[in-house]
Amino acid sequence: MIQCENVYKSFGDRTVLSGIHFSISKGKIFGLLGPSGAGKTTLIKILTGQLSFEKGKASVLNNSVQNLTDEEKKNIGIMMDQFGVYDRLSCTDNLKIFADIYSVAHNVIQSTLEMVGLKNAMNMKAMDLSKGMRTRLQLARAFLHSPSIIFLDEPTAGLDPLTMKSIHKMILDKKESGCTIFLTTHNMEEAAALCDTVALLNEGVIVEIGSPKEMCRKYNHHKTIKLHLISGEDMELMHGKESADEIYQLLKSECIETIHSSEPNLETVFLELTGRKLQGDV
Amino acid sequence: MRNVLIIIKKQFRDTLKNKTVLIQFVLFPIMTLIMEHAIELDGMPECFFTKLFSVMYIGMAPLTTVAAIISEEKEKNTLRVLMMANVKPWQYLTGVGIYVWILCMAGALVMATGLERQFIFFYLAVMGTGFMISVILGGCVGIFAKNQMSATSIVIPVMAILSFGPMLAMFNGTLEKVVRFIYTQQLKGFLDGMSFECVKGESVGIVLVNACLLIALFFLTFKRRGLE
Ligand SMILES: Nc1ncnc2c1ncn2[C@@H]1O[C@H](COP(=O)(O)OP(=O)(O)OP(=O)(O)O)[C@@H](O)[C@H]1O
C-alpha cells in the first residue's frame, strides 16, 4: 500500500531524510519512531504529496505520490498537528464541510463523532474544545470518509494517558476494519503497543526496522535479572546457572521483595543504536 | 463546481459568528439608513449619503473581507486541509469571491432603499461592478499575505486610497486629477449621474483598465505565491 525506495530530501544544503526505504502492506500499522527533528513530519508530507523530494521513489496505493488521482486521494485520510479546524464552527459543522467535499452522508458525521467520543460535544464550538478533544475532532475528520490509508502525525502528543488509550483503541479498530495506518510518534510505548512494524528514525536515517518484539529480542544482549531485597539492597544478575542458584537460595531464605527481568524496550534499542534518547534531554 | 458551492455554504455558516467580517458587511448599509433619515440640510444633493457611503462600501467591504477570510485560513492552517481534501485553489477562491459579492450586494440592496425606483437597477449594476473589482483586489492581498497581520497592513492603505480618495477629491481639485484614474472615483461619477446616459466612454475605459490590471495582478500573485 505504501512504499518508499531510497528517498532523499533536503532543505537547502541540509539533508533531512536520506535513503528512506520501507514498504507497508495492507491492514498494517506502521510506526515511525524518532526524536524531535528526526524528519517524521517531513516524511509524512512527502508521502501525502505536500512536499517534493529530490531522489528516490515514493508511492501510495501503487501510484507515485506526485501523480495520485482524485479518486486515490479520496482514499487517504490525513491528520497532522499543524492542521487547523474552523474555530467558530461547531464540531458537527466542521465535519459537514468535509462530508460535503467527500460526498459522505450527513448521518455518518454523528457516528464518527460518537466513535471518537465527541458525541456530547458535537454542538460545541471548536475553539472551546480542550486539546484532547481537538485532536479527536481532527481524527474524526481523517476517519470521516472511511479512507483505506490513514496518515497520523503524532496523534497522541501531549495528551493524558486516558485520552491516549482511547485514541489507541480507535486506531486499532480502524486497523481491524482493514485500514492501513502510518503513524509517527516519539513515544516508544505507543509504538510498541500499536505497531506491526516500527522504523526507528534518527537524523533522517532509518537505523532499524522490524516488528517491535523482534527488535527488542534482537538487541537483548545483556540479559539480566534485577532483584530488590527486603534489606533494601539491589542486585543485578546475569542469566546463567550461578545466578539461578543464587536466586534459589535468596528465594528460600525469603529475602527477596521483587524480581524484574530487564527486557530491552524500544527506548534502549534506540539508545544503543544512536546514543540518543527519544524524549527529554538529548 | 460542487466544491465552489461547498465553500460558499461554509462561508455562510461562518458569517454570523465572524464578527470582524460581519461588521464590514453591515456597517455602511446601517450608517446609510441612519444618516439618510437623520440629517437633512438645505442644498444637499439628493441621496448624498447613499452615494458617498456606497463608494466607501465598494472600497472597503469586499477588499477587507476577502483578504481577512483567505489570510485567516492560511494562518490557522485550515486552507491546507481543504487543499488536502482535494479542493482546488480556484474553487476555493471563486467560492470566497462569490460569497463576499453576494453579501455585499445584499448590503447594496439595503442602501438602495432610499433611491427612487427607476434608479435601482443602475445603482446595483454600478455597485456589482465595483464589488467585483474589489473582490479581485482583496484576493490579491489574501494570496500575497502570509497571515492576518500582514493582510491588514496591506489592506489599510489601499482601502484608504480607494474609499477616502473620492471623498477628499470633492474638496480638492488637484487630488481629483490623480484620483480619477482609480475605479472607485469613476464609479462615484456614475452614481452622481445615476443613469446609463450619463456614463462616459472614457470613464468606462478607466474602470476596465483598472479591472484588467487587477486581474493581471491577481494571476501574477497567484502564480508566484500559490495558495500556501
Ligand atoms: N520547510 C522547511 N524548511 C527548512 N527546514 C525544514 C522545513 N521543514 C522541516 N525542516 C527541518 O527538517 C527537520 C525535520 O523536521 P520534521 O518536522 O520532519 O521533524 P519531526 O521528526 O516531525 O519532529 P517533531 O517530533 O518535533 O515533530 C528539522 O530539522 C527541521 O528544522
Ligand SMILES: [Mg+2]
Ligand atoms: Mg513533527
